[in-house]
Amino acid sequence: MNRQGILIVVSGFSGAGKGTLMKELLSRYEQYALSISATTRAPRPGEEDGKSYFFKSREEFQQMIEEHALIEYACYVGNYYGTPKAYVEEQLADGKDVILEIEIQGARKVKEQFPKAVLLFVTTKDAQTLKERLIGRGTETLEVIEQRLARAVQESEGIEEYDYLVINDELETCVKEIHAIIESEHRKIERSMELIHNVREELKSFAKGES
Ligand code: 5GP
Numbered sequence: 077m078n079r080q081g082i083l084i085v086v087s088g089f090s091g092a093g094k095g096t097l098m099k100e101l102l103s104r105y106e107q108y109a110l111s112i113s114a115t116t117r118a119p120r121p122g123e124e125d126g127k128s129y130f131f132k133s134r135e136e137f138q139q140m141i142e143e144h145a146l147i148e149y150a151c152y153v154g155n156y157y158g159t160p161k162a163y164v165e166e167q168l169a170d171g172k173d174v175i176l177e178i179e180i181q182g183a184r185k186v187k188e189q190f191p192k193a194v195l196l197f198v199t200t201k202d203a204q205t206l207k208e209r210l211i212g213r214g215t216e217t218l219e220v221i222e223q224r225l226a227r228a229v230q231e232s233e234g235i236e237e238y239d240y241l242v243i244n245d246e247l248e249t250c251v252k253e254i255h256a257i258i259e260s261e262h263r264k265i266e267r268s269m270e271l272i273h274n275v276r277e278e279l280k281s282f283a284k285g286e287s
Pocket residue numbers: 087088089090113114117148149150152157158159160177178179180181182183
């Protein structure tokens with residue numbers, strides 16, 4: 077029996093290292109599929125269309141909204157970001173655990189539509205580390221870094237809406253921890269009802285001496 081895929085939402089402050097974590101997780105375990113979002117943000121150096129994001133104009137993004145091609149979308153520091161629906165549905169149907177690396181407004185919308193989704197929040201061990209990482213990666217101007225830190229303040233208010241908090245101090249430990257969380261989720265009784273039902277039925281027929 078193919079086990080049912082889990083929809084996993086990963087959010088976290090800008091600079092918390094979500095991207096690196098997801099890359100590691102995907103390279104180690106075959107069970108995961110990472111959703112590629114659409115965005116109106118300009119590509120950073122090294123980002124490829126269709127790999128990091130599907131880079132869209134505002135008009136193209138608007139069209140995706142109108143065609144109901146997105147599961148959710150949100151505005152983040154002046155740009156739109158959204159999750160294309162078709163890929164997520166296909167991968168879940170295929171038994172994959174699908175990861176959405178999205179911000180908090182999107183996470184809320186996903187939880188409404190998919191109540192069984194598992195929500196993870198990734199943080200650094202303190203705010204200073206976050207600021208240093210954001211400055212250190214050098215992909216944003218100081219103005220944008222300040223906007224992203226302001227956004228982190230807002231997002232920190234919503235952490236209680238998530239199921240798990242993951243502290244990205246040491247990459248190796250953190251990747252293993254995320255994988256362990258997902259594996260535990262697979263073992264939840266509510267996700268195994270079909271198997272439980274089948275075992276019960278078989279047991280009943282054994283007890284009656286039918287086979
Ligand atoms: P970045 O510009 O750093 O790549 O992403 C900015 C923020 O947008 C991050 O918090 C990221 O998780 C979030 N994000 C990326 N894709 C999506 C998406 O499809 N939907 C939503 N709601 N947020 C997204």
